[in-house]
Amino acid sequence: DTGVSQNPRHKITKRGQNVTFRCDPISEHNRLYWYRQTLGQGPEFLTYFQNEAQLEKSRLLSDRFSAERPKGSFSTLEIQRTEQGDSAMYLCASSLEFGETQYFGPGTRLLVL
């Protein structure tokens, strides 16, 4: 039984560069979520997908952020023109259905210099 996987686990980039993260959910989970966590805080919701449809986006998700889930399988989160304030842990989670337990991946830690 493989859990949620995320790649890369760590990313260091320079301000202004674009970065892309990948999340592979648990097989057959149709819900996929992205959260962001800064130091000392709990995770904050960014967006979620039901299959390939992106159904909700937080106000935290600025125009520089875009998420996709082609074919309802893996998902990517891209940040364009990164800023130092984007430095955080980006967490992905998946669940089987609405209201079911969300299973989290290990996260991608982003550092913007």
Add this chain to the structure above:
Amino acid sequence: DAKTTQPNSMESNEEEPVHLPCNHSTISGTDYIHWYRQLPSQGPEYVIHGLTSNVNNRMASLAIAEDRKSSTLILHRATLRDAAVYYCILRDAALFGNEKLTFGTGTRLTIIP
């Protein structure tokens, strides 16, 4: 979303029971009480959830007050691997489409050998 209040930190001795409190005085009738924990350098992990009755699983027990305005997560015999940040989260099951988990800052549990 209804708000939860937890102590910032707690300590417990190894092999002793741990009682982690959570106050949620504005809980609604359809709010489920969820507990997740986050071990160092990992994504959050589901622990347990309940609505009105006390709940037990292999990881922990959840004791819910009769008026539902507070709950307690009970770890029956703490080990060093239980050192983590524990989050108490309310999730309204009546709001279809309310997919996100709203994390607070949680309780950092330290286990003393």
